[in-house]
Amino acid sequence: MKVDVQEVGACKRRLEVEEGPxxxxxxxxxxxxxxxxxxxxxxxxxxxxxxxxxKL
Incomplete structure (x- = not known):
């Protein structure tokens, strides 16, 4: 699993998570x-x- 955390603002973070199929x-x-x-x-x-x- 790959996790990337980016600081967007003073109190905000953006998380990107990658996982295998x-x-x-x-x-x-x-x-x-x-x-x-x-x-x-x-x-x-x-x-x-x-x-x-x-699933519909």
Whole structure:
């Protein structure tokens, strides 16, 4: 992971964070799994909404 901090003002900082695609993909998968457990959509039971419907 690469982190770059730039001073923008007296009380402001700008952060740039770079991470590899495999780490980002794993984070997306975990996030979708959490959302999918609680997702409610007419026609589907709670937690049974397909990922393709959530990604829309």
């Amino acid at each position: 495999e780490v980002v993909q794993q984070a997306w998968e975990r996030a979708f799994a959490r959302v999918q457990k609680e997702a409610r959509l007419p026609g589907f039971r709670k937690g049974k909404v397909p990922r393709s419907m959530i």
